[in-house]
Amino acid sequence: MIIENTLAALQELATFKTILLMVVGASAGLIAGAIPGFTIAMAVVLTLPFTFGMEASQGIATMIGVYVGGLSGGLMSGILIGIPGTPSSVATTFDGFPMARRGEPGFALGLGVWSSFFGGIISTVMLIAVAPQLARVGLEFQPWDYFALIFFALTVTASLAGENMIKGLISGALGLIIATVGEDDINGVKRFAFGNDYLGEGFAFLPVLIGLFAFSQLMSDVRDRGAARKALSDMQEVDIRIEHMRAIKTIFADWVNVVRSSFIGVFTGVLPAAGSSISNILAYDQAKKASPNPEKFGTGHPGGIIAPESANNATAGGALITMMALGIPGDVITAVMLGALLIHDVVPSPAFISEQPKIAYAIFIAFFLANVLVLALQSGALRGFVLITKVRMYVLASIILVYCGIGVFSLNNIVNDMWTLAIFGIVGYVMRILKFPLAPMILGVVLGPIAERWLSRSLALSTDISEFFTHPWSLFFIIVSVFSIGFSWYQDDRGIKPWTVWYVPLFLLSVTVPLFLMGGYVRPTIAVILLGCSAFLFYRLPQSVQALKNPN
């Protein structure tokens, strides 16, 4: 079955056109990722209009190329000019730039390129191994469980929104409201239309997304006239040879770091809304803590490049696991991919891998291929990056602005979508100024209709609200949601306030209840282990409280 599906997917992907599209996508991603101010999400969003006319697997393969390219591209500017191209390469700059400045840019780039590659490969293996298993678990889900799962995804989104959680929550709720405008999916009743045909049609997801993300980003980039007129860097000539062999040897010598960072990346990717911008810093921090020479981090230490670059590429695999196995986007980029699949009438859900094996396996293969392609394209992209850095920001912004308009029009051939783009461009820009995070809003727009559909299905089966608490998976997600809402407070107060010592044991104790309810052997066994851990932590509780009160 696996071989059959793999061969069918290979047949789909192993065409000259698809490979060419992936090469173009990966190159575009590499260059876009390398340009400070251009996010990977923006690059993937801008690729979307080109994929409308393609087969689903071809379109997704192209976008995966851009995604993986973008993740790897960020390291170039981070290492060479000290400005991370994307938030996913912030930690790479800590050691990459000092290493480049002390005369080893080729080695730094080599470490980055190969760590990205190995991170991507480990994550591919995890994707292929974990996604079908997780999807199998997902097949047990009933409507109540689905609703609770999406509720959980929304709470995580908001709690990871940054310094101001309430702004993240408001942003997510606004996204849910935006998704309700127009005709209701279940009864066909118009909502918030006020007799206006434009509002009655509702807002198409992609113009909203491109407006919120790309349009508003461009406006932020050109706000300062001086900055807009400057070239991205004053780099003139670059004659850097990537030191492949030396880099590979160093990475093999530090393989524990690669594996640990890749696992951190995959795990972070699996969590809804926790993307590569978090994983690279987490991995860097862990690498530093585990290193025998932590003081050398920040001065051009190879481990400081290997960790973030392995982690950020591995995050992509984790985000794809959640998208493919559960049908919920792991981050904004997979939200765009989810939108692209929906355009092609493919609805990701736990049944996705079994019902659409060709597309699912095409995603697996495309992800692997993209990592290989990106590795091969890095040297060429380096030259492209140097050329692009000579272009002034306002030139790029002006051209991309028009491209955004043409791109969204091509979605449904409706001029109204261009208006939606502009309106949400303003909304996004205002939100940026007011420091409201945009990611929760995007996920609210994507997840809102799905949540409403599952809620409706649950209530159609039974109007008894207690069903949400008696179904084990639903209860599990509700418990996890409650703790995820409190997680940012826990993070802020950990080690400072006594209540935080209760957080972990209470969480472990709470999740054992649904695990016991699930029945079978494996899950109750896990529950017993968690119960043991919880009991141990409760036993140690007085000491932990005492330690907090008397730190010395």
Next chain:
Amino acid sequence: MRALDRDTIVSILLLLFCGFLIWSGTLIRDPQFGELSPAAWPQGVSYVLTAFCLIYFFQNVMRARSSKASGPVDPESENPVGLKAWLIHFANPIACFALYFLFLITLPFFGTLIGGSLLVFALLSLLGGIAPRQLFVHALIAVISVGAMWTIFTFGLRVLLPRGEIMPGI
């Protein structure tokens, strides 16, 4: 009386918006079919949003009180004050949005190719300067970039982009 800070004003505006949402939620027709009425979800979300906005409002009020107690705010950290300063601060984005809306309004007349080229030219000149040499370069960039996009979408992706009255052929 101390002026309200930006976040407090935003939270008040959001609360007004919530009130509007709750009111408009009552206008949604109920077909009396199915367990979940079409108004239930948007109304539920509106109430949740209102609760968040209230928390945001009280957070801002409390913060304003504590900052008042801790002394005057550093003027360097403040945003532009007054309409004129605000317009100057956000001149570029405002002009870009205005040009984009102008492009959309005139789209039926100019069409994508001409309208798009004019928009790129206008944006480039607005953001980059209007020296004669620059104008020439901007015109060249506008025609080449929009021409290439138009060609790719029209012939490569077979998208029938909006055509204008001025030249119905393109």
